[in-house]
Every structure is written in structure tokens, then in C-alpha cells.
Amino acid sequence: MMAKFRILVFLTMLAAAVVGYPTDKTEPMNMTRPMNMTRQFPAPNAASRTSSLLVLPQKVTTPYHYWIDPTCVNMIGFPETFYEAREMACAAKRRLASKTDRDFERVFEYVFNAPKNDGTKYQKTDRWKKRNRSGAGKVPLSHVNYIFPGLCDDWSETYTLDNAHLPFICDNGAHFNTPIGIANEYDDLVHGIQGGKYYDPPQTGPTAYTSCGTIKGNQYDGQQQDRCVVTVCDKVYLNPPQGSMGWARTLSAFQQRNSDLSNVQVQMFLGWFPSTTILHEWMHSYPYLLDDRGVGGDPLKAYGWDNIIVKQPAESLLNAENYAFLGLWASLADIRRPDPQQPAQPPSGGYTLRRPDPAQQAAVEQSNREGRLVPYVDITS
Numbered sequence: 271m272m273a274k275f276r277i278l279v280f281l282t283m284l285a286a287a288v289v290g291y292p293t294d295k296t297e298p299m300n301m302t303r304p305m306n307m308t309r310q311f312p313a314p315n316a317a318s319r320t321s322s323l324l325v326l327p328q329k330v331t332t333p334y335h336y337w338i339d340p341t342c343v344n345m346i347g348f349p350e351t352f353y354e355a356r357e358m359a360c361a362a363k364r365r366l367a368s369k370t371d372r373d374f375e376r377v378f379e380y381v382f383n384a385p386k387n388d389g390t391k392y393q394k395t396d397r398w399k400k401r402n403r404s405g406a407g408k409v410p411l412s413h414v415n416y417i418f419p420g421l422c423d424d425w426s427e428t429y430t431l432d433n434a435h436l437p438f439i440c441d442n443g444a445h446f447n448t449p450i451g452i453a454n455e456y457d458d459l460v461h462g463i464q465g466g467k468y469y470d471p472p473q474t475g476p477t478a479y480t481s482c483g484t485i486k487g488n489q490y491d492g493q494q495q496d497r498c499v500v501t502v503c504d505k506v507y508l509n510p511p512q513g514s515m516g517w518a519r520t521l522s523a524f525q526q527r528n529s530d531l532s533n534v535q536v537q538m539f540l541g542w543f544p545s546t547t548i549l550h551e552w553m554h555s556y557p558y559l560l561d562d563r564g565v566g567g568d569p570l571k572a573y574g575w576d577n578i579i580v581k582q583p584a585e586s587l588l589n590a591e592n593y594a595f596l597g598l599w600a601s602l603a604d605i606r607r608p609d610p611q612q613p614a615q616p617p618s619g620g621y622t623l624r625r626p627d628p629a630q631q632a633a634v635e636q637s638n639r640e641g642r643l644v645p646y647v648d649i650t651s
């Protein structure tokens with residue numbers, strides 16, 4: 271296991287050396303990182319938005335491609351959070367496929383208000399129905415399995431913007447300024463897209479948003495037709511919280527510090543991890559097209575642990591934030607720490623919701639309703 275780990279570190283460092291990525295921020299989060307994931311950007315430079323394919327051999331066998339705009343490559347913190355978002359998707363994919371992961375089954379049931387093996391069929395999202403003819407109902411696991419394995423496996427980076435199904439642009443929406451006089455509507459970088467807005471100053475806007483609307487009859491100019499664009503705003507990295515333990519912006523940073531996350535409320539991560547924001551936005555894009563579906567139709571109640579766990583499956587399965595929480599829990603279960611009682615033993619454990627305990631039913635339910643992280647050395651997988 272250790273040898274495998276060293277090879278993984280070496281490969282990571284090698285990849286980092288090739289693309290000139292700072293190695294001090296590329297430590298693997300755990301030993302179970304899927305081998306098929308490579309971190310390839312940054313490649314485009316600010317001088318040219320159609321970068322050369324000679325920069326790196328590009329895997330082009332995936333059905334979908336993302337583009338990391340130079341504004342994101344140059345945004346401090348973006349590369350590692352983007353990578354962590356992919357890791358969350360892959361962790362969820364792996365745990366969803368498991369027949370023995372009882373801890374993740376419990377998380378699934380809290381997040382979607384339906385057991386993993388529920389046979390009831392639920393409709394797809396409004397965004398999906400608008401774009402696709404069929405909105406036929408699916409069981410909860412089919413809904414979730416459409417999202418995470420796809421996010422993990424079906425995407426690779428393109429260095430040519432025209433090929434991108436999903437450009438990530440980190441400019442607070444400045445790309446929505448139009449050359450044709452329709453202010454804040456036409457995207458002059460990703461043609462044909464509307465629905466964005468330039469936030470200046472960026473503190474006033476959202477952390478990130480996804481635009482998929484197309485201007486009627488507009489030209490695609492040779493770009494991918496099935497595409498959305500994720501705009502990331504500076505706000506996503508502003509004001510990290512000051513806690514007694516010192517709050518990190520990535521799980522891998524917590525892992526490197528051996529931080530004790532026991533009893534932390536999961537909501538903290540959604541608030542302060544840009545990776546969960548990236549994951550959330552990605553799931554709004556084609557082909558997933560998840561909605562923001564608030565409790566009782568209130569769009570503000572689409573977000574936050576308190577809100578997502580009270581939704582019925584007909585809503586929870588449509589709502590991007592519910593899936594972002596599932597991805598986060600999947601990665602939290604992968605965290606490995608040395609046991610302070612047995613420091614000679616290999617790192618173990620991981621965090622999940624509290625397990626059932628007939629003697630303390632009310633306390634267990636309260637802990638889970640509050641989304642508190644509980645460590646278990648024998649976490650299931």
C-alpha cells in the first residue's frame with residue numbers, strides 16, 4: 271500500500287513538474303485517489319485563448335470537455351479546489367457502487383430523504399425537461415448515478431475554447447459585456463450564451479453562477495452547441511472564517527494538518543469550500559441540468575444542510591445542493607488520520623453521520639439533523 275502511495279505521489283509531482291504547478295499544494299488527499307484522474311491545467315496563457323495542443327498530450331476520449339480560462343488558472347486557490355471537486359465526484363461514484371458501505375447509505379438517506387434502494391420513480395428537473403423531450407421518472411439511485419460517475423469519468427480538459435462544453439471563467443462575469451450593445455446579456459467569449467451579469471464590485475454578487483440560456487437564433491460560431499458556462503466570482507475566496515482550529519479551504523489541507531474535525535457541522539464546509547461551489551455549479555450544466563429547488567418553492571431554501579434534509583425526494587433529487595452535500599460526505603469518509611490512542615497503527619477512520627444507537631436514539635437524530643461529523647476508525651466502504 272505504501273509503495274503504491276509513493277508511486278502516486280511521484281506521479282503527482284511529475285505531472286506537477288510538467289505543467290509547472292506548485293507541488294506544495296498537490297499532496298494527495300488519501301490513498302484511494304482514482305488513478306484515472308490527472309490534473310492537467312494550467313495550460314492556456316493569458317496571451318492566447320486557443321492554446322496549443324502541443325503543451326500536453328490531451329486525452330480526448332471523454333464525451334465532454336471543460337475549459338479552464340486563464341482568469342481561473344491565475345486565480346489563487348482555484349486549481350486545487352477544482353481538482354477537489356472532481357475528487358468528491360469520484361469518491362461518491364465509488365461509494366454509490368458499494369454494496370457494503372452502510373455509512374454512506376445512511377448519508378444518502380439523510381441527503382435525499384429516500385433509502386438508496388427506494389424503488390419509487392421521480393421526475394427529472396425542469397431544466398432537463400426544457401432541453402430534453404423525455405422527463406420519464408427514475409428511482410433515486412438512478413438519478414444520483416447519472417450525476418457522479420459522469421462527473422468523475424466523462425470529462426477532460428480542452429485547451430481550445432471552441433471545443434468546450436463547459437468553460438470555467440473567473441472574472442466576476444466581465445465576459446458578459448457585449449460587443450453588440452445588449453448590456454450584461456451576450457457573452458462575447460462563449461458565444462450564444464446569455465443570463466450572466468458582471469459584478470463590480472465582486473463582493474456584491476454571488477460566489478459563482480452557471481448560465482445555459484442561449485439567445486434565440488444566435489450564432490454558435492463553430493463552438494460547442496451543448497454548453498453552459500460557469501462564472502466564478504472573487505467572493506468565493508473572500509473572508510475565510512476565523513475559528514479556533516484555523517479553517518482551511520480544502521479537505522487536503524485539513525488532512526495534511528491532521529485536523530480533528532469531530533463534531534464540526536457539515537454546513538461549515540459548504541460555506542467555505544470553493545470545491546463544493548464548483549461541484550454545485552457543474553451539476554447545473556449540460557448534461558446534468560439540476561435545478562435550485564427550494565423547500566416549498568422558496569429559492570433561498572435550496573441551500574444549506576438544514577434545508578436540504580427536509581425536502582421530499584421529489585425535490586431533493588432535483589436540487590444541485592443536495593448532491594453537493596453527498597459528494598462532500600463521500601470525501602469526508604475518505605479522510606485518514608493517525609489514532610491518538612494507537613499512533614503506531616496506520617492512519618484510519620473517516621467522518622460520517624452518527625450510527626444508530628437504540629439507547630440514544632434522540633441524541634443520534636439530533637446530531638445528524640445538525641449535520642455533525644463523527645469519526646469512526648472502522649468506517650465502511
Ligand SMILES: [Zn+2]
Pocket residue numbers: 550551554561562590
Ligand atoms: Zn445553484
